[in-house]
Amino acid sequence: MSKKFLEQFFLFQEMNEKELEEIKKIVTKKVYKKNEIIFLEGDLGDSIYLVLDGLIKVFRTGSTGREKTLSLLGRGDFFGEMALLDDNFRSASVQAIKSSQVYIIDKVKFYKVLSDFPQIPLKIIVKLSQRLRKANNQIKNLTFKSVRDRLEVVLLELANRYGERRDEGLLISKKITHQELGNLVGTTRESITKLINEMVEEKKLLVKNRYLILLDFDK
Numbered sequence: 001m002s003k004k005f006l007e008q009f010f011l012f013q014e015m016n017e018k019e020l021e022e023i024k025k026i027v028t029k030k031v032y033k034k035n036e037i038i039f040l041e042g043d044l045g046d047s048i049y050l051v052l053d054g055l056i057k058v059f060r061t062g063s064t065g066r067e068k069t070l071s072l073l074g075r076g077d078f079f080g081e082m083a084l085l086d087d088n089f090r091s092a093s094v095q096a097i098k099s100s101q102v103y104i105i106d107k108v109k110f111y112k113v114l115s116d117f118p119q120i121p122l123k124i125i126v127k128l129s130q131r132l133r134k135a136n137n138q139i140k141n142l143t144f145k146s147v148r149d150r151l152e153v154v155l156l157e158l159a160n161r162y163g164e165r166r167d168e169g170l171l172i173s174k175k176i177t178h179q180e181l182g183n184l185v186g187t188t189r190e191s192i193t194k195l196i197n198e199m200v201e202e203k204k205l206l207v208k209n210r211y212l213i214l215l216d217f218d219k
């Protein structure tokens with residue numbers, strides 16, 4: 001594990017070599033298989049997770065069993081800090097949707113890191129503020145926007161994060177199923193299929209080998 005590698009984690013940026021050495025000593029690496037549940041909403045939580053690679057979904061399940069994806073996480077992201085900080089149950093479920101590697105730091109060791117490195121709590125606050133901002137936008141979108149508009153917002157967010165420029169347009173470099181898009185947008189798989197077909201007909205979207213390509217993303 002190189003210094004350069006650990007630096008990619010937002011939490012550890014700006015740390016010097018010696019400080020990163022200390023962090024290295026307390027992490028445990030774990031690999032989760034595709035579709036493996038990392039933990040469930042309501043579980044007791046005693047560790048924080050840092051994503052090394054893969055794709056990880058944070059979600060909640062409604063009483064009817066329908067899922068709402070709160071966030072998709074990848075390399076450099078962290079999760080599981082809330083139950084540690086407020087001493088409560090896990091506020092959401094977390095699942096690897098591709099094979100994913102994570103570093104795990106247990107509560108006692110993490111508290112030691114927090115007291116030794118005062119910039120880390122500040123960084124966590126920054127992330128929590130960004131997350132609240134995003135959650136507020138989601139509430140606004142769910143309340144006021146049509147399903148089609150919400151799908152466009154989600155596609156733009158995915159393109160922002162995973163977009164790769166191609167001759168045809170902006171390719172979303174992760175394969176996302178219609179069910180998963182439905183969970184992100186807050187609608188059914190069937191509605192997503194209908195809307196994707198609509199966007200393809202309008203030449204706003206291209207589907208190639210199950211990858212989505214945005215055609216008029218500049219607008």
Ligand SMILES: Nc1ncnc2c1ncn2[C@@H]1O[C@@H]2COP(=O)(O)O[C@H]2[C@H]1O
Nearest residue numbers: 058070071079080081082083090091092
């Ligand atoms: N709205 C959200 N967006 C992104 N991540 C979240 C959101 N809500 C909860 N999480 C993460 O999901 C984790 C579930 O376990 P914790 O409550 O310990 O910590 C939580 C956060 O790290």
